[in-house]
Amino acid sequence: MAKNPKIQEQVQEELSKVKGGRQVQVEDRQYLHFTNAVIHEIQRLANILPMALPHKMSQDITFQGHFIKKGTTVYPLLTSVLCDETEWEHPSSFYPAHFLDKDGKFVKRDAFLPFSAGRRQCPGESLARMEIFLFFTSLLQHFRFTPPPGVSEDELDLTPIVSFAVSASPHKLCAVPVV
Numbered sequence: 001m002a003k004n005p006k007i008q009e010q011v012q013e014e015l016s017k018v019k020g021g022r023q024v025q026v027e028d029r030q031y032l033h034f035t036n037a038v039i040h041e042i043q044r045l046a047n048i049l050p051m052a053l054p055h056k057m058s059q060d061i062t063f064q065g066h067f068i069k070k071g072t073t074v075y076p077l078l079t080s081v082l083c084d085e086t087e088w089e090h091p092s093s094f095y096p097a098h099f100l101d102k103d104g105k106f107v108k109r110d111a112f113l114p115f116s117a118g119r120r121q122c123p124g125e126s127l128a129r130m131e132i133f134l135f136f137t138s139l140l141q142h143f144r145f146t147p148p149p150g151v152s153e154d155e156l157d158l159t160p161i162v163s164f165a166v167s168a169s170p171h172k173l174c175a176v177p178v179v
């Protein structure tokens, strides 16, 4: 998603401050502000379920002046919030500062809704967020990711495959152990 190698360096520098070089734990999230912001920005821009899941109206309703009949299938377009120009300073760019205040502290944003909202919001959110944090930090504590030899950052095609779900296009990367 992000080709800026400096972001990887900044995350690794922050992770190196974890006491005694031990493996990162979920509780460390509270002071790993930049790392947390990067993960949120990945989820915002990766937007893996842009249309959430189909819902069916359980009753007739008028919403923002539009009549929607009972039984109508509706898709909540999460992209419209995750890339809303009135909510995000740089909606289409990878910009971790969306989740940082002026002191570099992590800030939650109301428009961060990759797990949707309401009664049918993803029930796996806590588990997913914990796993993403532990996988991401563990990988970056142990490896530095680079393009394969002879390929520059700019030549990497990270265009996602977009269908009902959005996934990364296949590409080769090198995982170089951090010593």
Ligand code: HEM
Residues within 6 Å of the ligand: 048, 049, 052, 053, 054, 076, 114, 115, 116, 117, 119, 120, 121, 122, 123, 124, 125, 127, 128
């Ligand atoms: C990055 C990881 C994940 C993302 C971005 C994600 C996102 C979503 C979204 C957008 C929905 C649709 C909500 C709606 O209809 O409004 C959903 C539904 C759901 N998710 Fe997740 N999810 C993730 C991981 C997980 C995990 C790890 C589990 C289970 C362990 C899970 C279980 C479910 C279930 C069961 C539903 C259907 C809920 C319902 O229809 O009431 N998800 N998820």
